[in-house]
Amino acid sequence: MKSRSNRRPKNAAQTAPSRSRLGNGFALLSRARQQAVLSVAKPAPLAASVTAFLSPAVVLQLLLFVAPMLIIAGYSVLSRGAYGGVESPWTIENYQRLLDPLYGVILLRSVWLAAVSTLLCLVLGFPLALFIARSGRRKNFYLQLVIMPFWTSFLIRTYAWLFLLRDTGLLNTVLQATGMISEPLPLLYNDGAVVLGLVYGYLPFMVLPLYATLERLDPSLLEAAADLGATPWVALWRIVLPLCRPGILAGAILVFIPCLGAYLTPDLMGGGKTIMIGNLVQNQFTTARDWPFGSAISLALMALVMLLLMGAARRKGLEGEGEPLL
Amino acid sequence: MNRALGLYAIAAYSFLHLPLLVLSVFSFNASRFTRWEGWSLKWYSAMAADAALMEAAANSVIIALAATVGATLVGTLCAYGLWKRRVAWLTGSLYLSLVSPEIVTGVALLAFYQWAFRFLDVQLGMHTVVLAHVSFSLAYVVVVVLSRLRTLDPVLEEAAMDLGATPWWAFYRVTLPQLLPGVAAAALLVFTISFDDYVITSLVAGVDSETLPMLIYSTARRGASPVLNAISTVLVVGLGGLILFAERLREA
Numbered sequence: 097m098k099s100r101s102n103r104r105p106k107n108a109a110q111t112a113p114s115r116s117r118l119g120n121g122f123a124l125l126s127r128a129r130q131q132a133v134l135s136v137a138k139p140a141p142l143a144a145s146v147t148a149f150l151s152p153a154v155v156l157q158l159l160l161f162v163a164p165m166l167i168i169a170g171y172s173v174l175s176r177g178a179y180g181g182v183e184s185p186w187t188i189e190n191y192q193r194l195l196d197p198l199y200g201v202i203l204l205r206s207v208w209l210a211a212v213s214t215l216l217c218l219v220l221g222f223p224l225a226l227f228i229a230r231s232g233r234r235k236n237f238y239l240q241l242v243i244m245p246f247w248t249s250f251l252i253r254t255y256a257w258l259f260l261l262r263d264t265g266l267l268n269t270v271l272q273a274t275g276m277i278s279e280p281l282p283l284l285y286n287d288g289a290v291v292l293g294l295v296y297g298y299l300p301f302m303v304l305p306l307y308a309t310l311e312r313l314d315p316s317l318l319e320a321a322a323d324l325g326a327t328p329w330v331a332l333w334r335i336v337l338p339l340c341r342p343g344i345l346a347g348a349i350l351v352f353i354p355c356l357g358a359y360l361t362p363d364l365m366g367g368g369k370t371i372m373i374g375n376l377v378q379n380q381f382t383t384a385r386d387w388p389f390g391s392a393i394s395l396a397l398m399a400l401v402m403l404l405l406m407g408a409a410r411r412k413g414l415e416g417e418g419e420p421l422l
Numbered sequence: 423m424n425r426a427l428g429l430y431a432i433a434a435y436s437f438l439h440l441p442l443l444v445l446s447v448f449s450f451n452a453s454r455f456t457r458w459e460g461w462s463l464k465w466y467s468a469m470a471a472d473a474a475l476m477e478a479a480a481n482s483v484i485i486a487l488a489a490t491v492g493a494t495l496v497g498t499l500c501a502y503g504l505w506k507r508r509v510a511w512l513t514g515s516l517y518l519s520l521v522s523p524e525i526v527t528g529v530a531l532l533a534f535y536q537w538a539f540r541f542l543d544v545q546l547g548m549h550t551v552v553l554a555h556v557s558f559s560l561a562y563v564v565v566v567v568l569s570r571l572r573t574l575d576p577v578l579e580e581a582a583m584d585l586g587a588t589p590w591w592a593f594y595r596v597t598l599p600q601l602l603p604g605v606a607a608a609a610l611l612v613f614t615i616s617f618d619d620y621v622i623t624s625l626v627a628g629v630d631s632e633t634l635p636m637l638i639y640s641t642a643r644r645g646a647s648p649v650l651n652a653i654s655t656v657l658v659v660g661l662g663g664l665i666l667f668a669e670r671l672r673e674a
Binding site for chain 2: 145146147149150152153154156157160161162163164165167168171220223224226227228230238241242244245246247248249250251252253254255256257258259260262264265266269273296299300328329332353354356357358359360364374377378381387390391394397398401402405
């Protein structure tokens with residue numbers, strides 16, 4: 097035993113130098129490779145490959161979003177051609193026409209209808225968001241019920257209202273059959289119908305952010321209010337509502353912007369009478385064939401949307417809320 | 423107050439869901455008019471027998487499939503690139519494309535196509551619709567995939583590269599498998615928004631490329647029709663099912 101144990105270290109000592117020399121070689125080699133990987137090989141191909149990953153989207157975005165926007169920006173300062181094309185004399189007349197009462201009325205009406213729809217969404221959406229936030233374990237189910245309409249095309253949802261509200265629609269048929277009215281009520285093709293369609297279409301956009309802020313609300317604040325003698329209604333008005341400001345702002349922006357640019361709803365539910373900006377744009381590019389004017393309206397609409405978003409983003413930044421979408 | 427809220431919620435949910443429910447029920451109505459005359463499937467068989475309708479539906483499926491493949495592929499790569507490196511203008515441009523009103527996107531694309539056709543011997547058709555759909559759904563893919571990427575640990579990929587994987591290989595073998603549920607959800611989302619789109623499609627479609635929403639629109643303008651109720655019901659159920667599936671994937 098003793099001699100063995102004596103011999104072993106001896107043997108080991110004999111073989112060790114050669115082994116460690118080899119080991120050192122490996123270590124050196126792998127360290128050199130690691131360094132090469134870290135210092136030279138890694139960053140350069142990575143940067144190149146990130147560019148490669150991004151380039152299809154860059155090409156697509158430049159070609160099919162940036163270029164089209166630049167083209168209508170260019171068209172908006174050109175004149176209308178004799179056969180519906182564009183001609184070269186530069187002009188700002190298209191933008192001046194936006195202030196013409198004829199079109200100014202349409203712009204104002206669009207802003208007005210979008211504002212009314214947004215306000216209605218807020219008034220109708222707030223109690224619903226509050227209900228969901230307080231519904232305990234079934235929260236997710238109720239939330240899904242709000243999101244579900246988005247699973248259906250906007251066109252079909254609008255058509256459903258046509259089916260209900262037309263002169264020969266379900267509502268008028270039922271009312272006439274029960275003898276409550278003798279003539280069909282003019283439920284469609286007016287401003288009210290457009291607002292109804294917009295509220296129906298975008299109510300979920302208001303409920304979701306409202307719910308998100310209500311959900312984060314500290315319940316102890318309400319308990320404190322109750323302890324101090326506030327009725328539930330007072331607490332709602334003085335505590336919950338002010339703390340919901342970020343959600344209200346987000347919801348209002350999310351509803352107002354698509355309402356402002358709405359095309360389908362005023363087209364189908366407003367008939368020919370209620371024209372909004374979206375319909376004016378479509379009209380200029382199709383029947384009126386005045387592309388420069390249509391482009392100017394489009395750009396004005398885009399500018400309005402961007403201003404609203406920037407204003408909201410700044411406000412949001414001040415209140416330190418939310419996370420980036422992109 | 424809670425009881426009042428509960429009653430209110432019933433009313434609000436009715437407002438959100440009754441119109442489509444009533445529409446679906448009436449798609450089974452035996453009468454052509456909005457008077458109930460008993461159950462029938464005849465509008466569904468009329469729908470299946472309508473050649474123009476089936477052609478429009480086929481067009482819509484082809485366009486939606488092509489747009490889904492294109493947008494998902496480009497969008498996923500883009501999301502991955504943006505995860506690695508911030509590109510402010512690209513993010514801004516995608517964001518803008520997400521918020522720009524559909525009608526503006528539509529007329530801008532129309533103007534762009536007409537301008538480009540001066541140099542190319544092409545006309546409006548299915549291809550222009552597909553390109554438009556890829557363009558407007560790209561941002562959706564980036565949003566969905568990027569949100570999934572943000573839940574991943576970048577260290578895994580760095581480890582793969584330290585072990586000798588090239589960046590592409592590391593993406594393909596390490597990141598992409600973890601990303602797949604998000605990518606699939608994005609693809610289903612693109613399919614549904616492409617399949618549903620009317621506003622942009624109607625502006626950039628050619629004579630040979632009428633889609634189902636375009637047909638629905640022109641029928642709806644002429645007034646209600648029981649066949650349209652049947653189509654709507656099929657679409658609500660079909661696309662709803664797809665999205666339900668996509669939601670499951672997102673949560674996976």
